[in-house]
Structure formats: structure tokens, C-alpha cells
Amino acid sequence: MKLRPPTLFIKNYYKRCYSHKFTQLPQERRIRLSGVLMTGAIGVSALSYYYYSILRQQQSQELSPTHFIPYKISHKIDIDPSHFLLELTPLQRQKVNLWSQMGSEHLWSVEVKQPEIMVVRSYTPLPLQVDENQRELKAIPDGSNGDGKFALYVKQYGNGEVARWLHRLPLGHTIDVRGPFVEYELPKYEGEISRNRDFLFNDEISSTEEDKFKYQPFDIAMFTAGTGIVSALQILLTESPLRGKMHLRYSCGSVDELGPLKPFLYQLHRYGRIDLQVLESSKELNVAKRQQKIWDQIPSPTNYLGPSNYLGPNKISIPVLALVCGPERYIADISGPRINLAQGPIGGMLKAKGWTEGNVYKLS
Template sequence: MFRPSLIIRRPHARLYQPSHRPHLQLQLRHAHAQQGRPAYKPLPPRQSSRMTNWLYFGALWFTMVGVGSWVTYYFNEESGSKKSATSRDTLLRPMHFIPASLSASEECSDPDTRLITLTLPPGAVPDPKDPIFNPIWSVWIKDDDIMTERPYTPLEGIDERGRMKFWIKKYEKGEVGRWLHSKKVGNRIELRGPLSTWLWDDNKWDEVVMISGGTGITPFYQLLHAKLLKDPTNVPTKTRFTLLHSSRRLVELPPAAILGPLLSASKAHPDRLRLSLFVDSTEGPAHPSVGASDVQVGRITTGTIERALSSDSGRSWWRSLLGVGSHSEPLEDKKILFLVCGPESMITAIAGPYGRNFSQGVVGGVLGSLGYKNHQVWKL
């Protein structure tokens, strides 16, 4: 997901794909002009008398006034519907950029990342209950300076006031991430969306295991926020979630705004959510809300997946997940899904490389060695 090869560089022409509506309006005007032509056709010559002339000019006058009134009325009505069509166009939509305002930009313990909040203008806020906002989705944010766009994941979706919060990383030579970090509160940022990243089904999986690295946690946080964190009293799915997240150092772990709710939910509902954090090393600057005792040191391997799934479980959950000691159901029939998102090297180590042309490729890496098949693994 965060591999540079997935960065979609669209031709500029597509960024400015004009609305089809002005074109339609032009067509309508043109059509009416053509329809109007016969009204100006010279009438056939007649035998005239004074009375006939009066009747003739009277009828012509009424016709012209009538046609004129109709045309005026029609175009006024048209412009009314055009107005509402235009305002509908300002809703957040995939085909049109709309202006949002940067309403917050907060530093994180990792100086390469920021929590950025963008707010849509009131007329642009879509209905958050629209199924199109079913997790997992993202928006394209446009860097106005170089006319380049990148997808980013609203952590908590979109609220009724049009706010979307993002955890965004900047790269040393990266374009849009650095540009976003440089923006100040009040600045205008253009975006379009939603872009459905991956479709979720409340009833499809018994277990969903998410494995992320760095900002690859954002789609998983979005999913968990929608299904568990937002309203723990009304959880629409029976799926049990496990999140295994790794960062290089403590300081690079996600900010408290992300880890706090996850840690609380995993403590309050261990039967619904398990969370394990991994770092390469505990040396270096501290993280404000996570200490060395809260993390495991090392990469995610076969052993760490097994251990994470079995940790504090007296109910042998991991045994059924991994098929250990269970002969009743073949592993590939289990309703378990692994979602993997992060740097390409991590995705390859956990689930094998992507295939050609952005296809999923076969399952390899740790999950391949555990026996999981393509329908049980998705590389975001």
C-alpha cells in the first residue's frame, strides 16, 4: 500500500477532468436555439385586409410574448436546477476535487509524522452512513504546487461536521507528504473521494488478523474504529480482530490518538480485539504513551504470529486459528483473513511479494509457510 510503486501518478488532464454538466448546459442551450428557429420562419404570404393584418400582428405578438415568457421561465427554472446540480457537485465525490480547510496539524513523537485534520465546507459533507463509506476507504489529496495527488486514509472516517483526521508521514524526497506537513491551519487543501480501498463484510470472517508497519496501520485503525471503537455497545460484527503492528523504534509507534483507543479496547474487550506492538529496538527516544514493557522486540515471524495469537488465551483460540490440534476443519476452510499493510519489504516477508500489475500474487512469506491460501490473505 505504501510502496512507491503503488503511487498512482495520473496525467494532469485527469486531475482537471471538467464537469460534464457545463457541457450538458451548452447542449441544452444549443438544442433550444435550434427549436426556436422555426418560430422566426417567415409566414406564407396572404391576401391581406386591415383586419387580417391586425389579427395577424396580434397573433404574432401573442405568440412572441408567449414563447418569450416560456423561454424566460424555462431558463430560470433550468438555472434553478443548475444551481442545485452545482451544489450537489460540491459534495465529496470521486470525480471532482473540492476545497477543504486544514483545521489542525499536530506534531507526533515521530517528527516525520503529523496528525492532520481537514474539514469540508458545510455543503460538501456527505451522509456518513452512505454505504460507500463502509471501511476501508481513502481520499485523494492534491498537492496544488505540483498538481500531484496521493491517497490518504481518514482514521475515523468523516464526521457530521465534515472533519477527517489523518496520520501522515513525510519522506525525505517525497512530494505530497512533505507538502502537507508544510501547510498551516486555515490553508485550503483540495481532495476528492471516497476511494474504496477494500470491501468489508460483517458476517464473512470469524477472525481477522491485521499486520501493519508504520503508517500502514491507518486502514486498520479506520476499520476498527468503525466496527469496535466508535460504539462498543453496538458492534455489528462477531468477527474477532487481532492487530500486530510494528515500527522501527518506540518513538515511531503511532501517536496516542491512535494507540490509546486501541489499547483501551483491547483491555476492555480482549475477546474482540488483541493488540501486539513490535519494534526493532527499544533504544532511542521514548514514546509518550507506550513503554518498552508494552512492546515486543523483533520482527513479526511465524513464531511471533503464533505467540501473539496465543497470548493470554486460555481458550486455545490460536490453536483453532492455526489448525494446531484440530483435525475437524482443513486450514483453508477456516474463516480467517489476514490483512497486511506496510512497506513493501514487510509485505513480502509476511505474505510474499505482490504479483505483476498490482495483482496480489501468491501467498508466500510467513503466512505462506503457515499454509494460508490466497482467499485468506489480502495485501493492501
């Protein structure tokens, strides 16, 4: 049943109090009737307050950038001494499907609060949940928000107090989360169809049928290092994923650091969603050689011309945008350093390859 504010009763009360017929009643009767109406008005005012209190309470239980709501640690997967994965479940089942709302056009994060030292840290959620029967990490299906669940891929740094605190917490522990915070928006084509994700749910699919889009998809390049890979995975795995191809370059100590995320990365490569190159420092100790491999794989930029009629999938990736995500030193090498949390001028390898401020963005 839908609650409605009982304001009509109050309006009628005042109307009756000051109507011609009311003032013509005997004084004693007017006093009695006025008292009855006033009592009713007070009751309705209390009901109005109760209604709006319920409404505010319902709104405050949905994930929001303006306030924290409680989530519990429903699963924790230790990958190695430095990396782990958390599944977070809201205590109150969420109604809003953020994966559908955000799609692949928004890169977004949430903030987790460490109450002991009163600091917050941003993490990029992934549309993944642990299958209770198979005990495996699975993508959240289209049309579902998993009741608000999401996964976080976290690395413990020496000075990363929040990450180390998260790792110490037991299963079932409650933490405070707020969001979403949109960091970057990709162009959105109104009326475009969603891209098929069936291969994420059926390992036996050998190939995916070509989607018949309304507009020609655009390709992007992403240069990621460490946990920065989650920004790429978010828009590749979400409901209505990136329609074009992603030119993805991933630098890490070892690809095994991804743990249960590793199969998703290679699935995306197998089904042609990404043009993947993985650079593992454990297999190539020479920094100069690793940088040369990145340099050799950087494409030249292509001008973005806006929506155009669909002509079929691009045979090779033709990126119109480059996104860079990783440690500060990595960002500086690829695209020039960020300055005081601002973008700063474009530099590094991308500038040398002809990329500019107009088609490069450095993610935090």
C-alpha cells in the same frame, strides 16, 4: 423549498402554439400572443438552466471520486519529527454521512492533490475530530458525520513530497480532496444491528454489554506496520464497527509514534475488540527475533462459511481473513510481495502457516 424543473410551461407553450383554437385567431393577435408566449418560454428556459446549475453546484460540493473539493486544515498535531496528524474540514458542510454508509464493511481512502507538482496521494481517513472545548481527539458520534471532518495520520518520508508539503502548510490552508475510493469490501450481513461504541465516549464504562447480533460475527487478522495501522483503526472506530474480533499485529519503531491515536488502540484492546500485539523495533533491535515473535502469533486460517445464527462471542479470535498493510518490505515478509500494484502470489509467513490467495489480501 424544493426546486422543480419548470418544463411543464414549455410543453404547454408548444401545445397552445399548435392547437386548433390558436391557429383560428386573427394573424395580428396570433403574433402578439406568440411573442408573449415565446418571451415566457425563454424566461422559463433560463430558469431551467439556473435550476440545473444549482443542482450541479450542490452535487459538486459533496465529496466525490470524480472531482476534487476544498478542505481546510483545521488542526495539526505534530507527534515527532516524522509523524503528524491533520484534521481536515470541508469548506462546504457535507450532507452525506460516509461513516454510516461505509460502516466496517468497506476499507476506503481519499486522495489529496499537491498542485505544485500535480500529483495525488492516497490517505486513509479516520472518524475522528478535535474537540474544540477539551482540545482532544474524539470519535465522531453515531448518526453524525462531523460535517464532513476526518483525521489523517501521516508520516514524512525522505522521498514523500506530498507528506512533506502537507506538513509545511499552515492552519487554515485549503487543499483539494476527492473520494471515497473503496479498496476492500468485507461481507455485509443485511439486517444486522450496529455494534455498540459507548466506551469511546465515556471513559468510566468498565465493560460493555454484550451485543445480541442476528448472525455470528466473523473474526479477521490484520498485520500492519507504520501508518498501515490506520486501515485497522478505520473499521474498528467507525460507526457500526467490526462485529467480530480483530487479531491485530502492529510493528513500529515505537508505539509513541501514534501520538493521540495510542489511547484508542489500547481502549480497543481493553474492551476486547482486538487481540493486540505491538512489536517495537526500538525495544528489540534484532530483526530475526522480531520476525520470530510475529511467526509465533500467526494463527491458522479458518474457513468462512457465510452467515449463521448468533451463538455468542468467540472466546478467542478465529480469523477467516488476513489483511496486510504497511511498507512493501513488510508486506513481502508477511504475505509475499505485491507485483506491479497487483496482489501477486501469496508467500512469506502466511503461506507457510497455511493461508492462501482465497483468504489473504495485501492493502496498498
